Amino acid sequence: MKDKTDILIIGGGVTGCFAARELSRYDLDITLVEKEPSLCTGTTKANTALIHAGFNADPDKLKGRLNMRGNQLYHERIQHELDVPIEWLGALVVAKEEEKLPKLEELLEKGQENGVPDLEIVKGDDIYDLEPHLADDAIAALHAPTAGIVNPFELTVALANNAAMNGADVYLEAGVEDIEDKGETKLVKTAKGDIEADIVINAAGLYADKIANMVGIDKFEITPRRGEYYLYDKQADIDVQTTVFPVPTKITKGIVVTPTDEGNVLIGPNAEVIESVENKSTTREGLDEVLNGAQKTIPELSKRNVIREFAGLRPAITETGDFLIEASDEVPGFINVAGIQSPGLASAPAIAEKVVGIVEEEIGGLKEDPDFDPNYEGPPKFRHMSHEEQAKLVEEDENYGQIICRCESVTKGEILEAIREPVGARTVNDIKRRVRPGSGRCQGGFCEPKVVNILSEELGIPENEVVLESEESKLLRERTKEPLLNEEEVSDNE
Numbered sequence: 001m002k003d004k005t006d007i008l009i010i011g012g013g014v015t016g017c018f019a020a021r022e023l024s025r026y027d028l029d030i031t032l033v034e035k036e037p038s039l040c041t042g043t044t045k046a047n048t049a050l051i052h053a054g055f056n057a058d059p060d061k062l063k064g065r066l067n068m069r070g071n072q073l074y075h076e077r078i079q080h081e082l083d084v085p086i087e088w089l090g091a092l093v094v095a096k097e098e099e100k101l102p103k104l105e106e107l108l109e110k111g112q113e114n115g116v117p118d119l120e121i122v123k124g125d126d127i128y129d130l131e132p133h134l135a136d137d138a139i140a141a142l143h144a145p146t147a148g149i150v151n152p153f154e155l156t157v158a159l160a161n162n163a164a165m166n167g168a169d170v171y172l173e174a175g176v177e178d179i180e181d182k183g184e185t186k187l188v189k190t191a192k193g194d195i196e197a198d199i200v201i202n203a204a205g206l207y208a209d210k211i212a213n214m215v216g217i218d219k220f221e222i223t224p225r226r227g228e229y230y231l232y233d234k235q236a237d238i239d240v241q242t243t244v245f246p247v248p249t250k251i252t253k254g255i256v257v258t259p260t261d262e263g264n265v266l267i268g269p270n271a272e273v274i275e276s277v278e279n280k281s282t283t284r285e286g287l288d289e290v291l292n293g294a295q296k297t298i299p300e301l302s303k304r305n306v307i308r309e310f311a312g313l314r315p316a317i318t319e320t321g322d323f324l325i326e327a328s329d330e331v332p333g334f335i336n337v338a339g340i341q342s343p344g345l346a347s348a349p350a351i352a353e354k355v356v357g358i359v360e361e362e363i364g365g366l367k368e369d370p371d372f373d374p375n376y377e378g379p380p381k382f383r384h385m386s387h388e389e390q391a392k393l394v395e396e397d398e399n400y401g402q403i404i405c406r407c408e409s410v411t412k413g414e415i416l417e418a419i420r421e422p423v424g425a426r427t428v429n430d431i432k433r434r435v436r437p438g439s440g441r442c443q444g445g446f447c448e449p450k451v452v453n454i455l456s457e458e459l460g461i462p463e464n465e466v467v468l469e470s471e472e473s474k475l476l477r478e479r480t481k482e483p484l485l486n487e488e489e490v491s492d493n494e
């Protein structure tokens, strides 16, 4: 690890990676540290993957202003610059009872105050034109055409790679153990070594309060709010066109039914305050609540064709219910970017913009780097190509002729590319999040051993050193019997 940097960002989720990418536009030395062996393992990993339109939060909250601005930046810039799936499906907030209608009006007004364009309340057949399979007792719905869906994993990886292409250094498995405030600089002690930084940006998600405590800041506490989800098989034939919400309560936006960028249907989350930031387990009660909630808007949903259940944690600051994004008064040079719960993903580009503004104030002016390139292209997606394009790719590189994951048609070429990117994949789950082997109906039953094998060969490590997610999740212990055929015999047999 290098020993000095201008800006050190703690946390490899979407917030930290967006900040790294936006700061890499300037003539600054940027470093990002992440405690896990891959990006995107906390809140960014397990959420509803939505670019909310921006009508939920009050205009006087950071959430209200930054959601709207973030949505605008995704439309204007991000979708054109980064090779990331974003679809503008629109959202519907569905009211089924007369007494919920004033709440829809309130959301409409709030959205308009926040500057959300093209919001309208639709009634009768107009609702069903937008969402034909909606429960037949809907009486009105707020329609927000600027709402969208995004792949949060591909987005975060694209941001980190783009930042790295523009000179940022990203260190994985570099968990922060302590921070010494030396006045002008901070000495940050990580599992990969010490690094001295002029400015530290705390984007540590669920751990942001612990990181702040290291420099003596105890003004906020992160309370994890768990949300559980069901994900359906692509072949499930559930017809959902938009992102469907119930009318929100004071506590939550409610259980959503939404398509994902790859054509699955996702339902969730419930909202439960829990004790531990490590507790990502699902519960019978929670999942039942999710299914019951989702059936209220899309009745055809059942447990049939569910391929995955999971839980994610929102890093909430419950006293304010808002984001906390500020340079600390107590510790100059320390910037907290905390409490980034929903709509954090939607707000992330605007949060990064705000962070750049804070850094500019702290440093007293920023100079643009004339060589900054905002564009990034990820590995090709074999499954989305025409036969002609596929044939051409295979001709260029035979690794694209080897299908590793049959459910999702993922080739060896794509997996190798994910490992070879500037911030390359190192774990089985990282490969899954980036290029999808194991994301389909069999959930890795067939392809996981092959991914282990590719990682082992490409990284030059034994197979039993390959991990699913972290050091605690090694997949193989030791060889229990010799292979029946040696390599030469295998190739003779082929």
Ligand SMILES: O=C(CO)COP(=O)(O)O
Pocket (backbone or CB within 6 Å): 048, 050, 251, 252, 253, 254, 256, 268, 269, 270, 271, 314, 341, 342, 343
């Ligand atoms: O964004 C979310 C669902 O889409 C989560 O919202 P809440 O945190 O308000 O429950």
